[in-house]
Amino acid sequence: MMDDEGRPFGTSPASGDLDACAREPIHVPGHIQPHGLLLVIEPDSRAVLQASDNLAGFGLSVDGAIPGAGLKEVVGGDAATEIESALNAFSAGEGPTLLGPVTIHDRVFDLVVHQVGDRLILELEVETADSPRGSLDGLYPHIQAFVGSLPALSDEESLGSAAAAKIRELTGFDRVLVYRFDEDWNGTVVAEARGERLPSYLDLRFPASDIPAQARELYRLNRLRLIPDADYVPVPVHPERDPATGALLDLSLSVLRSVSPVHVQYMKNMGTPASMSVSILDEGRLWGLISCHHGEPRRVPAHVRTACDFVGQILAMQIGAKARSQMTSERVKRHEIEARLLSAMSEASSFEEGLAAMPDELLALTDAAGAAIVSDGQAWLLGRTPDEADVLAIGDWLFAHHPAEGVYSTPSLGRESAPFEGLASTAAGLAAIAISQVRPSFVIWFRPEVIETVRWGGDPRKPQEPSEGRLDPRTSFEMWKETVRGRSEPWSRPQIEAAGSLRNAIVGIVMRKAEEMAALTEELKRSNKELEAFSYSISHDLRAPFRHIVGFAELLKEMDPVAEDSRASRYVDTVIESAHSAGRLVDDLLAFSQMGRTKLTPIRLDMNKLVDEVMRMLRPDWEGRGIEWEISSLPRACGDPSFMRSVWQNLIANSIKYTRGTDPSRIVIEGEERDDTCVYVIRDDGVGFDMAYVDKLFGVFQRLHRIEDYEGSGIGLANIRRIVERHGGKVWAEGEVGKGAIFSFSLPKRSEGDTCQN
Incomplete structure (x- = not known):
């Protein structure tokens, strides 16, 4: 593989040649492609x-x-x-x-x-004749199908595969790859859609030197690049410099910008005379590329490229949103672990004693296999670690080389310090926090080596041979395997942040124990800010494209040719309806993300009255159907009326929806007081569900029935669980396929000392 600025993937030029590449003014080539x-x-x-x-x-x-x-x-x-x-x-x-x-x-x-x-x-x-102008009614069904498939996809690989397949379907390219950069700008092909004409590059890795920083910046600035035919003759721009300013013409954002002769030769060597790339940007950062190749010249019309760019933007937003959601969830989980560690330290006579008393929690904080607490020449060893003498030696080395760092981490300790190469079985990877700047005092986490076979797109160790003062592209594209030893799993950002947060807490305990709660509050505020950032990202990044779809589709519908063509009108109506549906999905997701931050205002609730209100609200959904309602007297409870109305509305609406195939049907609503809780139950004789999947039932976007059969966003039950748990209760379900479902939730009884507004 190779970037379209002329840097071959899978090669490592000599350092002098790399410097020349980095200085090459590729944004001002002075030429364009001739189409x-x-x-x-x-x-x-x-x-x-x-x-x-x-x-x-x-x-x-x-x-x-x-x-x-x-x-x-x-x-x-x-x-x-x-x-x-x-x-x-x-x-x-x-x-x-x-x-x-x-x-x-x-x-x-x-x-x-x-x-x-x-x-x-x-x-x-x-x-040209081979690139006829298309219309929106030919493209939006593809985009609609792609958007509709996204909620069921949970990871980068499946999202990338869906995007690659869709772009190949839209463009007809022989091979479409999704290429992801890591934190060091090495790249890996994580998804692929291809025919038989071109070989697979799936799972191949490429070094960071393949795409220099200036080329990555061009990808960031200009999301879409096309080279229809590598045999093109570059067309110069006249005059070469701006007649007023004397500046060279900056073609960074040009769609016709000519590319490096090295890249042209590379494409010929690879047997792919046509290529296209779509940049994947996450919050302005270049996450990766969608790279397309074809075995013969191929022009992709502008409107199809625009659709591919839109697919790329949707992919980027999905990857970013899922990554931020996962990261936020992971951070919250680690904050909970940290809180338990803080509690143990506050009750112990020293922070060392408190941490040593909770080994499982300390290891879980960073997902480590072993940990050590080093202080005053002593070492507390927890889990899989080197022996005490080696741990103390590591502590001395950290104090000598990394004494003031908040968190020091490496996946390869042996490469950082040769004397520790023999410890790879227990300490290939290390993360450490310094507690003191005047003596060796550390909390250290260890990970063993993970032997890995890396599949490179060419031997990355071979220098690129210069020819007549320039780099020539390689002619061999054979996979090259490397066995990597002495490295552990890398430490993730939430893990490093969790270690840093623990360090701050320990330092606070050691220096001023009274500030412990303030430090924990700051961590919780940061978590809330992350959730707010996630909500803003969803609202800002996803709502705007759907508004654009609706707006332009409605404009299209008003055009005479569309108005006269009933099929085209149906297509446009489908686009509008799908965009509205996607917008409602975003709104539901936002409501779910905000649910945990909205303040509760509990009052003494008459649950019978609340259920009556919901029944009146939902009457249009069940009126005219043969539903037998059986509603018992429900005990009063203390809760926020808006939130509890939402709980009943979701549960009753679900029973109405999932009994559509049962005529007549029966829905029972009942409640009872138990020892320390009030339990409320709604049961129906509808479609039911398989208890093997009950654990998925209350998760976001977790559906047990096809959306074609039963509409919904897959967020309602997740909202119910969050509301009930915020009230201090629990929610659970039972079901049997074809025989109905029972949903129950409990609210704790309020003692006389508790306050609840009347």
Whole structure:
């Protein structure tokens, strides 16, 4: 594999050549690809300052010299009017924007515009017979199907596979890869969709040197790149420099920008004369690439590329949202472990004694196999560790080389210090927190080595041989395997943060025990901020695309050709309905994420009255059906009326929904007081569920029935559990397929000393 700026994947050039690569001005090549033309204009006067040298090849005759000719003189009056009208829809500061088709001398071009400084860059990509213009009704069903499949996908690999398959379906490329960068910018192919013509690159790893920092920055700035034919002849831009400023033309955001000759030769060597890439950005950071290859020249129309870019953005948002959700959940779990450790330390005579009394919790805080507490020349050993003498030696080494770091971590201690290479079976990986800056005092976690076989896309140790002053791409693409020893599983960011948080707490206990609660409160505030950031990310990143889909689809529906075509109108209605459905899903997810932060206002609740209100609200859903209701007298409870109304509404609505296939059906609502709780039950004789999956029932997006059969977002029961647990109660369910379901929840009784507003 290879990046489209001319750096071959799977090779390691000599350091001098890498330095030359890093300095190469790849954003100002001075040329474009020949399947379009480029104009640089001054925004106010519309004077053409620079242009590609292929205007005549597209039938444009310039009545006046460039620079200085007006737009009308270059493209003709009718085309200039079309372009002027399209430019009215362009806003400064936007990235490359597709402004629709423009006709110049009976040829149709796709117009893409972006701004660099005080210059507008117009790129006109000619439409050919093999790339006919499509319509939204041909693309949105694909996007709709892709969006609809996402809630069931739980990890990066399955999301990437779905995106790769969808983009291959849209474009017809022989091979589509999803390429993920790690924290050191090494890359791995995590997903792939391909035909038989090109070999598989799945699971291959590539070193960071394959894509230099400046190339990664171009991928970050410009999400989409296409090379239809590696045999193209670059077209120069004339004049080479801006006539007013003397600056070279910055083509960072150009869709036609010419690529390095090294990359062209690489594509030929690989047998893939056509390629396309879509950048995957997570909160502005380059997460990875969707890389497409074809065994023969291939043009992808602009509207299809736009759809692929949209798929890439949706993939990026899903990956980011799931990663942040998982990270937030992991942090919360570690905060809970830390709280228990803090409690043990506060009750013990020293922090060492408190930690040593809870070995399982201390190991679970960072998912370590062993831990040691080093202080005053003594070592408390917990789990799988080196012997005491080696642990004390590690403590001395840490004090000498990393005395003031909040958290020091490495997956390969032996590479950091040769004397410890022999400890890989217990201490290949190490994470440590320094408790004191004046003496060796540490809490250290250990992990054993994990022997790993890495599949590289070529031998990363071989230097790239320069030829006539430049790097030549390799001609061999055989997989190269490496067995990696002496390394543990890497330490994740939540694990490092948890260790750092524990260090802060221990230092607080040692120095001022009275500040312990304040430190814990700050950690909880940080957790809340993370949840708020997650909610904002979902709201900001997912809502906007769905609004755009609805807005543009409604505009499309108002167009006469669509209004007269009943099939096209149905397609557009489906797009609008799906986008609204996805928006409701986002709203449900936001409600779930905010549920834990909204303040409860408990009052003494008349549950019978609350159920009556919900029944009246849901009457349109069951009126006219043969449902026999049996509602017993329900005991009063203390709770927040809004939240408890939501609980009853979800439970009763579910019973109504899942008894649709039973006629007549029977729904029973009852409650009773027990020793220290009030228990409420709703049972039905509907479709039921398999008890083997009961543990999934109350999870977010966990559905036990097909969405085609029973609508819903998969969040309602998760909301019920969160509400009930915030009230101090529990929720559970029983069911049998075809015989109905029983949902129960309990609320604790309030003692006379508790306050509950009347």
